[in-house]
Amino acid sequence: MLKTTPKEHFLVQIQFVEEKQEFSRFPTKTGRRSLSRSISQSSTDSYSSAASYTDSSDDETSPRDKTQINSKGSSDFCVKNIKQNEFGRREIEIAEQDMSALISLRKRAQSEKPLAGAKIVGCTHITAQTAVLIETLVALGAQCRWTACNIYSTQNEVAAALSETGVAVFAWKGESEDDFWWCIDRCVNTEGWQPNMILDDGGDLTHWVYKKYPNVFKKIRGIVEESVTGVHRLYQLSKAGKLCVPAMNVNDSVTKQKFDNLYCCRESILDGLKRTTDVMFGGKQVVICGYGEVGKGCCAALKALGAIVYVTEIDPICALQACMDGFRVVKLNEVIRQVDIIITCTGNKNVVTRDQLDRMKNGSIVCNMGHSNTEIDVASLRTPELTWERVRSQVDHVIWPDGKRVILLAEGRLLNLSCSTVPTFVLSITATTQALALIELYNAPEGRYKQDVYLLPKKMDEYVASLHLTTFDAHLTELTDDQAKYLGLNKNGPFKPNYYRY
């Protein structure tokens, strides 16, 4: 079971052969995943910059074969090198500076200890940012055991720093598939400690517990899941009547969605294009396929920098929005010969076909901001008459027989994950959402949550937002009693009906 980029988990098909594939209808950035056990090419990208401090040590010994103890005498962990903990601590401290929302939550709730008694087993990327999350959970009273959801993304020093302070971490950069499952198992299967909460990213931990430790699973008080894939798997379990535990889908929280898609992509499209191609945006003709949140972000950024932007859409409502925002809505074929850049953001497949690539201008750029690596038909370019020339990391020139070059970025995988970085602030939104979801599920009165998959309550969603306002020195207005009564609202929220569109 091998992992790739944050949102691109691959399901372990072997465990789910009985499950019918049913699509969850999310035409968002991260739509449907292909179900495959093989290691995808993208699995080697992972987190370019996030892990950049972690130089590959010369030490070739597998952590599983080492005996390490931390300064407190504990050896209940398995990381690359416990001695790297000081460097990791510094990384965590720097991350804390950009994650004031979590620190603030830590301070506000520290005396209440809302997670006292919680035994959380977690499976996420292990980075400085998740370390801030984990240490927040501990500060709020939880005991934590942790493993990585991706075999490449672990920052070894951070894993060491966490282990040094007593969190049982089982993870290192460059795990084998066997290591991956071994680490998960070591988190769950330990003497004298039984998890009662799960925090998962991708669903592997959840399914390991579900399959291997059904008795543990039944006693779990709540599962929090943040990925499209993991959520999809939970809905499948639920549909099959096998989800005997309340679960919370934090992927679809309002705040998280806006930041993952609109706000993040508005910046990463520029960053990804510049870092790879140094292209000048002014005056360029760009077509953006898909006007969802990701497309809206890309369009706004490029228009603001002087590009002429066209939009393609299948949905008339989104198309009308594009019109009102000042973009011509066209079919790709209408502009394919004139555009300098194509960006796909549809969640669909074969949005750019070989036939269209054949008609593009010399020097034009093709990239994907949508999902997976299906949007551009890259496979169709791997034919003998075309020459591929790798000119930089993540940048290929595909050369036609007549000399025409098309510049393909990240081989059609996600540009924002492959060639840009996810800002800490966006990760802070996600981590805070996860923390609040854990608190909510752990403290909910019996019966509030049944054996089903829930969205984060709007009030919690609003709380995530409010914790992040201080970063911007933003000051909320409070309703007077009289106003609250007039509006029929509670002064502390929630302030909107569930269907509100923001």
Place this chain on the structure above:
Amino acid sequence: MLKTTPKEHFLVQIQFVEEKQEFSRFPTKTGRRSLSRSISQSSTDSYSSAASYTDSSDDETSPRDKTQINSKGSSDFCVKNIKQNEFGRREIEIAEQDMSALISLRKRAQSEKPLAGAKIVGCTHITAQTAVLIETLVALGAQCRWTACNIYSTQNEVAAALSETGVAVFAWKGESEDDFWWCIDRCVNTEGWQPNMILDDGGDLTHWVYKKYPNVFKKIRGIVEESVTGVHRLYQLSKAGKLCVPAMNVNDSVTKQKFDNLYCCRESILDGLKRTTDVMFGGKQVVICGYGEVGKGCCAALKALGAIVYVTEIDPICALQACMDGFRVVKLNEVIRQVDIIITCTGNKNVVTRDQLDRMKNGSIVCNMGHSNTEIDVASLRTPELTWERVRSQVDHVIWPDGKRVILLAEGRLLNLSCSTVPTFVLSITATTQALALIELYNAPEGRYKQDVYLLPKKMDEYVASLHLTTFDAHLTELTDDQAKYLGLNKNGPFKPNYYRY
């Protein structure tokens, strides 16, 4: 029963004394209405420009006392002057040019006659634009009888033109309250004709039928309602278990909402301010209270024209959106002394208080884009020490003892309705939504709609949008079979889940 601005109907309290007032929780542009029978001051504004072609005729005879027949020999109507029909016809023809969506619907569905057999009684503003709607319904097979939902807004020539072609219209500009109910009654209560569909704007027609003709009411196949108030009344009926007919709330359709609020207000804030004050926007400091769709539109427009914009918000999610869009989120008191313009868009009351008005700069402007006339505490300005000076229509200088002037627009009523106009395109969106809702309810298989209030099906909402794309020469992309399968979607939509936020 007297009406005011398009969205600002006043409920007939006498009929609803038994109903508990329960708030519908729409913190949108048009939130809660005060329930009052008295004529509000704003009832004289109504549609400034829409009705501007209608010169007050010298004829003082009440239409009820006249005998008129159209060229076909019918006298089943009651309008100001049937002879004005040619001028009205020209108005309708001009409106048709901007309502190509309806004309297109007319053409596409004309052979099917989806409303064959429908007997629609309608109560809306009677303008050139609604005439295009009514004539579309007729073209699709319906028989129509129509009356006005506002005593001031009828365009007499248009009423004449409709009557001339055989639509039974009972409406004129300047009805008395008694006239108002008489007209409604004449629409419903006619020999040999019993309505089976209701199209309402405000709920007065619906309730007249419900109260006076319960047997007719029971046989209605569907009610379509477009106003906040009317929808609120339907939900109340439904809650009370008295709604024995399926009803469709078209006010909350996605397309309609976006145009009524975001797109319309983005333009009308500029227009309303310019027409009344000629203020230059560049460099002005503006505070906008509320960052919902209306606030977002106002902020975007003013920022684009060089104003420095501050936002106040009670909802942390909207506040965070304001931050990411580049606006400082403040409490009103922080900036009250420095801003040049205050614009309210909250749906709340007393958002700007006398205390705050006292601290504003000389020459600053205060206006309301939100709802009703509650947002600014205008009443608090009607005190002896302040002098009011009317400098133009809709513009008052309120003068403090020290000579300071604050410029109050439209006495705190809606600027966009009082001092600007609603573009025909926006009215076209609404009319098309209404037409499709009527078709849907009339043609739905038995059992699809129960005795409840429904939102327009997403597919219909998408169809409204698609009909308007031609105006912009926008070309939709169609899914291939393969792509539709991959996404798990029908090629013809709907394309998004119901909770999608656009």
Place this chain on the structure above:
Amino acid sequence: MLKTTPKEHFLVQIQFVEEKQEFSRFPTKTGRRSLSRSISQSSTDSYSSAASYTDSSDDETSPRDKTQINSKGSSDFCVKNIKQNEFGRREIEIAEQDMSALISLRKRAQSEKPLAGAKIVGCTHITAQTAVLIETLVALGAQCRWTACNIYSTQNEVAAALSETGVAVFAWKGESEDDFWWCIDRCVNTEGWQPNMILDDGGDLTHWVYKKYPNVFKKIRGIVEESVTGVHRLYQLSKAGKLCVPAMNVNDSVTKQKFDNLYCCRESILDGLKRTTDVMFGGKQVVICGYGEVGKGCCAALKALGAIVYVTEIDPICALQACMDGFRVVKLNEVIRQVDIIITCTGNKNVVTRDQLDRMKNGSIVCNMGHSNTEIDVASLRTPELTWERVRSQVDHVIWPDGKRVILLAEGRLLNLSCSTVPTFVLSITATTQALALIELYNAPEGRYKQDVYLLPKKMDEYVASLHLTTFDAHLTELTDDQAKYLGLNKNGPFKPNYYRY
């Protein structure tokens, strides 16, 4: 000699038959003027709103035939009705609130009286705003006699208010041509008072003095001229070797130019279109002919509100700027069939021809923001097969035989002057520039200015800007001595070389 809009004076050809017409090569908003004595159609527009408070009195007696005295017993003035002075005073007081720069100049220089001894004869529009200028000149020590540069634009109450306080004003709304010259003459030719400074707008006053009172003219210490036309006439005089007085061209001051063109038009294009047509901007396709300052302002505003904007240009540098700002640069013929709106801003003639108008879409709008009324070939539309229908003031529907309507605004004259207003702030920039130019010329040491036409010194231009910064609560940074030395600048400016492009 009849005047029209603020910048559109018509030269008195009779006086200049000997002068060769030589073009001054300003491809700006106000390029070349046609030289004609006849009253242009646009002469009836003039200042729509500025003069709107001036109700036409029933008094039909010519002011020349009346005897009026002010409260101080003087009768050295000629206005419509001296009794209107109180209302005029209020207008002036309101204007003062938006002209804080002039008031500030008044305060700063009041003790120095830099204009002590100056006898200024002025010929400008007579409005509340110019009254603030005149009273500032008086406060700085000048004696003033004043007349109107336009037979329609005088605000009678303001003329009365000025006369009441002792300024000798000779002007009223609706002068005949004979009146016009009589008023000018009365300003100049008065016993015991001989002007030593001229402030002119259009050049008529200057030429009257030059022709009729050559001995007075020789003793003038300086002429300040603000219009394109007047400046053109001065350069002609200078070229002919007949300008025996230093003159200052304030029309081309940096600050004034930016406000007259870029900033003013950015707002007035929206205002002018809305007031006349209520058109919705979102999604509209617009072509803007000319990408100078006016065109840049129009493009920025419409793009910001969601229009899709195309640009035509003859100058490759401006065309490249349009590209970099995100606009497609096309020939008009490429887009003529698809655009909804054409706006001309070239300073050229026949930019839109009949042939092109023939190919426009039904319902499209054509208007001019450039200069004069030459840009659109309106004359070509006055042919029998086309029907003109006036639907509102300044709005004509031109109807083709097939029913197609093209909406022509202001009959091709300047939209921003005909259908919008010039904000007081823009007038304040001009008035302050004029005041500073008068001070500079009046106080300059002998020999600094020769018998030539000068631009306002950059330092003065900067001072105009600095006086207006307080309106925006803007705080300038001051250079330290060390920094000034490093940059080789004087700490008080000028800060830029003359050729700096801003």
Place this chain on the structure above:
Amino acid sequence: MLKTTPKEHFLVQIQFVEEKQEFSRFPTKTGRRSLSRSISQSSTDSYSSAASYTDSSDDETSPRDKTQINSKGSSDFCVKNIKQNEFGRREIEIAEQDMSALISLRKRAQSEKPLAGAKIVGCTHITAQTAVLIETLVALGAQCRWTACNIYSTQNEVAAALSETGVAVFAWKGESEDDFWWCIDRCVNTEGWQPNMILDDGGDLTHWVYKKYPNVFKKIRGIVEESVTGVHRLYQLSKAGKLCVPAMNVNDSVTKQKFDNLYCCRESILDGLKRTTDVMFGGKQVVICGYGEVGKGCCAALKALGAIVYVTEIDPICALQACMDGFRVVKLNEVIRQVDIIITCTGNKNVVTRDQLDRMKNGSIVCNMGHSNTEIDVASLRTPELTWERVRSQVDHVIWPDGKRVILLAEGRLLNLSCSTVPTFVLSITATTQALALIELYNAPEGRYKQDVYLLPKKMDEYVASLHLTTFDAHLTELTDDQAKYLGLNKNGPFKPNYYRY
């Protein structure tokens, strides 16, 4: 004599001790340079990415000690390794694709050979882009000898490729100071060949010829200089009466200036900040010191991405522009405690002082887009109580005793040159300008240019722009004869007076 970044040449003071330092008053991006012979720290940055393909060969032999011949048998060149020419050729071919303007010029003028007989000696960066320029000059008839203006920036393969085709290149990456002058000398001092044109970037070549070969210098027909520094030196020579040759200052061409400053910086500010810090722009408070072209570009880009931008200015005209563009104009001290990012663009020194850095927030970022490394007082941060931590290339955390970190980029040197790249399109504008200046000077009729420094004629400037329009598929409109006459213009330009501000 060592060189650094493209615009940051250091004068050879030893040669100019007699020259008085007089400031040229360019408050633009690249203001005054310090005159120093020492190697600045920034000299190691140079062209990060431009030279990135040039792997340091292991060959340690100095090119001066090698004997190399090209395939044509010539050894009149001195480069690192002539065998790298094929790889260099590919680089040149790729660059040609983005420099279609030069290629187009090549094609249009190839038959005329306007440089037939020209013997050009050049001293510029030697990159793929300058190779396209050099080969264009050759195609137009010139003979060229070339050397590098910067000891680090030469792309060795490109130098090899040029040498292979017969251009005498003397340059390699990593020259010593002695090498630098040796190379220049070898270009000029060669038997049987005497230059008659100079193309210089920084003025070193010009001064070498002036000092060492005065007889050659006298016979030069023209000098073309593109750098601020070189231009400054030419004006000094001219002022001293020692410039016996016409020279053209292409640095101040309109088109080049706009691209070097406004358009380039609008993109590179985002790129530079992202690559170094991954900062999220949305909601960030940023202060930009200086609202010239560079500042305007930075402000526009950051505002568009959701930052809240403040401006500081010393010049009231620029300050007023900032107001009208929607930025609050403040003194730095007013906002220093609240901003997240400071960007200097003033051309001044000590714009950000230690005292201000002391008051900045933890985590705030400081960088310079203006000129040189003087704007931020970096020296003041090199004190014992502050800890410097290098976290990435070009990124230092400066840590205060209380743990506060300020993130300093590029040690205060130019962010856009150190941490971003200059797009090929911008280099194409410069190269085309240089080529046209050479053609103009070489072909000008006797007497048109005296022994002085000239700006590029406007018509040539317009031609540079027009050659670049094809990149954007932009179509210029041509004046009709009638229109040209009306405007008093030649149909082929120039279209604007010299003082036009664009």
